[in-house]
Amino acid sequence: MLASLLNQVPLFTPDDVEAFLPLWKKRYTVNRGDFLIREGQVEQHLYFVESGALRLYLPTPDEDICVGFAYPNTLITSFPSLVTQTPSLYCIQALRRSELLAISKTDFDLIQEKRPVFGKFWRMELEKALVGKIEREVDLQLPDPAQRLERLLRRSPHIFQLVPKKYIASYLRMTPETLSRIM
Amino acid sequence: MLASLLNQVPLFTPDDVEAFLPLWKKRYTVNRGDFLIREGQVEQHLYFVESGALRLYLPTPDEDICVGFAYPNTLITSFPSLVTQTPSLYCIQALRRSELLAISKTDFDLIQEKRPVFGKFWRMELEKALVGKIEREVDLQLPDPAQRLERLLRRSPHIFQLVPKKYIASYLRMTPETLSRIM
DNA sequence: GCCAAACCTTGATTCAAATCAAGAATTACA
C-alpha cells in the first residue's frame, strides 16, 4: 500500500524504495477516540494511514480548533512539534479504528542525508503542503459559510464520507447547525 | 544586507554565500501601487525585500483577500505559481516605494542541484513557512476578532508600523471599522 | 508646505450566524 504509492514516485528507483520501506518499522492500530499524540508530547514520528480516519486539532479552553484530517494513503504528524522538537500544541485523535505505519524522525533525517533523492522528495512534499495551506488560508477568509463549504466540497469531497460533519463544521469555522442548514 | 543575513546561516560556508549572492542578479525599484506580479502571470522569481512594504493578495469579485505582507529582510513570491509554474491567482503590490533583489527560479533550482546545502537550506525555509501557516490557520479560525488581533500583535507587532490598517484588517478577516474599534 | 487622496474613527442600523433547545436519525459495540 505504502509500497505501491512510493513506486509511483518518478524520483525513486526501485532501490530507493527498497531502502525506504524497512524504515517504516512501527505498525499502530488505534481505536476510535485514541490519541496518536497529545498536547505537551514531542512528536517523534511521521505516520502513514493505511485505514481509518483521524483529526488533527488544537485544544483550547473554549473549543477544539480542527486543522486537518487524515485518511487512507495520507501522511499525518504534529508537524510543528516534529520539526522543532518542542512540545506539541496539537492533538491527533482517531475518529474510528485506524491502522498506521510510522517512521521515526531520526530514520527519516538519516535517509535524507544518505540519499539526496529523499531530501528532494521531502522538499517537494513540503512545497505541495505549503501550496495547500495557502489555498486553505484563502478558504478560511471567505466570509460566506456556503462559499467555504463549496471550496471544500470541490477540493476534498471524500472527507464528507469519512469524517463526522461536526468536525468538518469546525474545520470550516462554522457551527454544526450552520453546516447542517447549508448542506 | 542580504549578504549579512546569509552569513548568519550556520549551514553556509563563506564560499557558499559567495556562490549564491551573484545569482540575485536583478534589482527592482517599485513605486507605491506597482505590481511585482499580477493574476495570470507565471511567477519566475523569488524576491528579497531591501526596503519598503508589499502585500500579497487574492483578488476576488467582491473584495481582495490579503494573505501576507513583506517588509525589509523578508522573502516574497507568488509561491504556488513559482512552484507549479502555472498562472498566478495572486497579486503582489507595493504599499510604498520598495527596493527588491530577485533570483530566478532557474538559478535557484540550479544551485540546489549543484550544492546540496542549498537544498537543505530551502527545505528548512519551507518547514519554517509551513509551521507559520499552521499557526496562521489557527489564528484565522478564532471566532473572536480581538483574539485574532492579539495573536498578530504578539507575533508580528512591527507590521502595524509598516502596513495601513485596512490591509491588516483584511488579513485578520474583519472590516477596518471592526479593527479600529478593538485597537 | 500645500493640496488632494487615502486612510481612520465613530455612531446608528441591519443581518446573518451563533446560541439555545428539543427531537430524530445514525452509529458503535456489547
Place this chain on the structure above:
DNA sequence: TGTAATTCTTGATTTGAATCAAGGTTTGGC
C-alpha cells in the same frame, strides 16, 4: 440485534460584526 451514545436536523431567539454614513486625520506627491 438491541440499546446507549453520538451525531444530525430543525426551529426560535440572541448577538456581535458588517454595513452604511459622515467627519476627522494622516499621508503622498507636486
